[in-house]
Amino acid sequence: MSRAGAGRLTARGVVRRFGGIAAVDGVDLVAPPGRITALVGPNGAGKSTLFDCLSGAARPDEGRVLLDGCDITRLPEHARARLGLARTFQRIAVFPTLTVAENVLVGAEQVRRHGARAATDRALTLLGLAAARDAPAAELPTGTLRMVELARALAAGPRVLLLDEPSVGLDAAETARLAAVLRALAADGLPLLLVEHDTELVSELADAVYAMAAGRVVTAGPAARVLADPRVGLSWGEATG
Numbered sequence: 353m354s355r356a357g358a359g360r361l362t363a364r365g366v367v368r369r370f371g372g373i374a375a376v377d378g379v380d381l382v383a384p385p386g387r388i389t390a391l392v393g394p395n396g397a398g399k400s401t402l403f404d405c406l407s408g409a410a411r412p413d414e415g416r417v418l419l420d421g422c423d424i425t426r427l428p429e430h431a432r433a434r435l436g437l438a439r440t441f442q443r444i445a446v447f448p449t450l451t452v453a454e455n456v457l458v459g460a461e462q463v464r465r466h467g468a469r470a471a472t473d474r475a476l477t478l479l480g481l482a483a484a485r486d487a488p489a490a491e492l493p494t495g496t497l498r499m500v501e502l503a504r505a506l507a508a509g510p511r512v513l514l515l516d517e518p519s520v521g522l523d524a525a526e527t528a529r530l531a532a533v534l535r536a537l538a539a540d541g542l543p544l545l546l547v548e549h550d551t552e553l554v555s556e557l558a559d560a561v562y563a564m565a566a567g568r569v570v571t572a573g574p575a576a577r578v579l580a581d582p583r584v585g586l587s588w589g590e591a592t593g
């Protein structure tokens with residue numbers, strides 16, 4: 353996809369509290385260009401809350417979020433989106449009455465002044481959605497809708513892509529297609545940060561893994577090492593969802 357250049361997303365000492373409880377409790381994290389970084393952990397570990405702090409859906413109570421070294425901590429979500437931070441959600445959020453192409457175009461037009469239609473066409477082709485472009489979203493199965501969401505994020509020409517549980521609801525063939533697309537995007541220089549419960553997919557895809565529990569990073573490093581760490585329950589993936 354056309355990008356002004358891939359970015360580097362950094363969290364430094366991010367804290368986010370609800371009442372007196374720190375859902376995210378001092379997290380440091382880097383999503384570097386051209387790398388797939390995964391965030392794993394049990395339910396309630398703070399992964400989605402951290403994503404909210406990174407994307408701008410929530411403001412950290414402490415700490416900083418940097419995009420290419422620039423402090424974006426106080427910027428609202430739409431301003432971060434304009435700087436190239438794109439996100440997909442755990443719960444699919446497409447407009448059911450719009451077609452596939454219209455849904456993707458909405459994403460492109462939110463952040464682009466020019467070239468939204470061309471970007472939409474490129475994203476649809478990349479994700480194998482060209483044949484379904486005129487189908488109403490309401491008629492599509494979950495697997496296709498996840499691809500529509502990803503296409504919408506890509507059509508915005510992101511410099512960083514945050515993916516919250518991208519494989520939920522996908523069958524084996526769709527998961528393989530997703531993995532191939534994510535690998536291609538990373539090879540093209542895009543930094544990807546994903547929350548993912550499917551440990552098999554994480555071990556296959558991720559260059560680096562951060563394991564969270566109770567708001568903190570328990571361990572981080574290469575996928576093979578982190579996933580083999582006894583503090584990182586492999587059962588997280590299967591037992592939770």
Ligand SMILES: Nc1ncnc2c1ncn2[C@@H]1O[C@H](COP(=O)(O)OP(=O)(O)OP(=O)(O)O)[C@@H](O)[C@H]1O
Pocket residue numbers: 370375393394395396397398399400401402593
């Ligand atoms: N809006 C909120 N108000 C109060 N508490 C919240 C809110 N959002 C999250 N929490 C709490 O913060 C903690 C972290 O939740 P979060 O959803 O970030 O975890 P998670 O790792 O994403 O879990 P899951 O894998 O289930 O999505 C949990 O204890 C949760 O109950």
